[in-house]
Each structure stands twice: as C-alpha cells, then as structure tokens.
Amino acid sequence: MPYRLPTEGDSRGTIGLIHGIHSTLRSKAAIGTLLYGDYHGRRVFFYSANQPFEKPLQTGDVLGYEVEGVVRFFWRFGEERIYYERLEGGNEWRLAFWFIHSLLPLYLTLEKQFVMLHCSAVEIDGCAVVFIAPYHAGKSTLAAALLERGHRLITDDILATWKQENKIYCTLSHPYYRPGRGKETLGKYTEHFLSRFTEIERIFLLDDRKQNNQTTTITPVSGLERFLVLKRHSILHTFKTLEKIHDRHILDLANTPFVSRLKRRWGMDEIQNICRTIEDHIGNHR
Numbered sequence: 092m093p094y095r096l097p098t099e100g101d102s103r104g105t106i107g108l109i110h111g112i113h114s115t116l117r118s119k120a121a122i123g124t125l126l127y128g129d130y131h132g133r134r135v136f137f138y139s140a141n142q143p144f145e146k147p148l149q150t151g152d153v154l155g156y157e158v159e160g161v162v163r164f165f166w167r168f169g170e171e172r173i174y175y176e177r178l179e180g181g182n183e184w185r186l187a188f189w190f191i192h193s194l195l196p197l198y199l200t201l202e203k204q205f206v207m208l209h210c211s212a213v214e215i216d217g218c219a220v221v222f223i224a225p226y227h228a229g230k231s232t233l234a235a236a237l238l239e240r241g242h243r244l245i246t247d248d249i250l251a252t253w254k255q256e257n258k259i260y261c262t263l264s265h266p267y268y269r270p271g272r273g274k275e276t277l278g279k280y281t282e283h284f285l286s287r288f289t290e291i292e293r294i295f296l297l298d299d300r301k302q303n304n305q306t307t308t309i310t311p312v313s314g315l316e317r318f319l320v321l322k323r324h325s326i327l328h329t330f331k332t333l334e335k336i337h338d339r340h341i342l343d344l345a346n347t348p349f350v351s352r353l354k355r356r357w358g359m360d361e362i363q364n365i366c367r368t369i370e371d372h373i374g375n376h377r
Contacts, residue, residue: 100286224297
C-alpha cells in the first residue's frame with residue numbers, strides 16, 4: 092500500500108489481499124447490482140449469487156465489489172481472504188483508496204465483525220469523542236480543527252465499533268483526514284492518531300441548521316430521541332438482513348452516558364470557539 096498505515100497497535104484479526112480472481116469465483120456471483128451511481132465520481136457494483144441482501148449470508152457464499160474502471164474484489168463469506176484485479180484505470184493509489192476506504196468497511200460489516208458508523212471522531216484528553224451529523228454538516232471540518240489543536244484523530248469519516256463487556260468500543264480507521272473532501276484520496280496524513288481500542292465516552296449530534304445569531308450551545312439528548320437520531324444518521328451500511336443487529340447496536344450506543352446536541356454559529360470564523368466549547372465541556376464532565 093502506498094499510504095503510510097499503522098504497523099503497531101491493537102488488532103482483532105488479519106485479512107489477506109491477494110492478486111488474481113479465479114473464474115469460479117466470478118461464476119458463483121454472477122448477479123450484479125448497482126450499489127452507488129456516483130461515488131467519488133465512479134459507479135460501484137455489488138455481485139452475488141442472489142439479489143443482494145435478500146437473505147442472511149452463509150459461509151462460502153461468494154461476493155464481489157467492482158469500482159468501474161478501477162478494480163474488482165471478490166471473496167467468500169466467512170473467509171479472511173479478498174482477491175482483486177486491477178482494471179484499465181487502476182493504479183496503486185486508487186487500489187489502496189478503494190480497498191481501505193470503501194471495500195473494507197463493507198466487508199467488515201457483512202462479516203459482522205464491526206458496526207460501521209458514518210461519523211468523525213477524535214480523542215480529547217484521553218476521551219473518545221464522536222461527531223454524528225447529516226452529510227456536509229461539518230463533522231470532518233470539526234475533526235480537522237480539533238486535530239490542529241493537538242488532539243488525536245480516530246477517524247474523519249468511518250468508525251469501526253463493537254460491543255464488549257457492556258461497553259461500545261472503537262478503533263482507528265486510518266491516519267488520514269480529508270479537510271477538502273478530495274475524490275479518490277484518503278487525504279492528509281497525521282502523526283497524531285489513535286492506534287488502540289478505546290471506549291466511546293461522548294457523542295455529539297451536530298445540528299445542520301444555520302444558527303447565524305446564536306452562540307455555541309451543548310444540550311443533553313435523552314429518551315427516544317437519542318435512538319432515532321443515531322439510527323437516522325449513524326449507520327454507514329443499512330441492509331435489511333442486518334437491521335436487527337444494527338438496531339441493537341444503536342440502542343447500546345444510545346446508552347452512552349453523554350449524548351449531546353451541539354448547536355453552533357455557521358461559518359469557519361467560529362470554528363475555534365466551537366472547539367473551545369467542546370474542550371471545556373469535556374473538561375467539566377470528566
């Protein structure tokens with residue numbers, strides 16, 4: 092991989108990436124379905140023996156994932172080996188991007204190893220802080236600003252989470268962030284990233300409505316609203332066959348001690364004030 096990826100840290104297993112796709116794999120996953128019509132400027136297809144996600148997957152089921160013009164991946168469900176072949180527009184950078192950023196989260200979701208959240212997250216004073224919001228509501232911008240203030244990156248887009256001993260844990264996605272949201276790139280590298288497992292302790296729900304005449308405020312969210320907002324904005328992959336698993340996970344996530352709504356003034360000139368408000372809030376509730 093051309094990117095600078097962690098060589099040390101906590102681990103829950105390994106996955107082999109192997110060049111070459113045998114024809115028998117393709118023949119067992121012949122039904123192609125358009126998964127994304129325009130994802131980083133490309134069409135993405137999913138392949139299986141049946142219409143995707145009509146029924147729970149069984150060990151040995153063959154699945155495929157194709158980024159048009161770049162790369163194809165195939166694997167057998169339940170195995171820790173993924174096979175690939177480059178297409179005419181593929182190079183090592185695009186292969187690495189699509190494998191790390193897109194294929195792996197899907198693979199790990201389907202294999203039920205993690206529940207992937209669409210969010211940004213940083214570590215502030217030893218506390219894992221997650222920001223959940225609709226698309227383009229500022230969660231990556233906020234993570235980048237906190238990173239520049241000396242805090243450690245967990246992820247700026249996709250977070251791997253799981254339940255263990257009645258707690259929800261997360262781990263590093265990769266040590267890159269995309270303040271400019273460039274296509275087909277992991278973004279800007281940082282030395283300040285988290286390479287160990289950590290419990291999620293704070294969740295901020297970012298309000299996507301403009302607050303032109305309002306100072307930054309943090310208010311607790313309670314009851315059913317926690318579950319509904321988290322379910323609406325947090326899960327990265329929503330498949331019917333995984334819905335019950337994901338609902339249970341969201342319910343556990345909603346029981347995180349501090350789930351708050353963050354309202355802030357709109358505009359980059361306010362970003363440092365927002366960061367200070369978050370830092371003060373965490374410092375006052377440790």
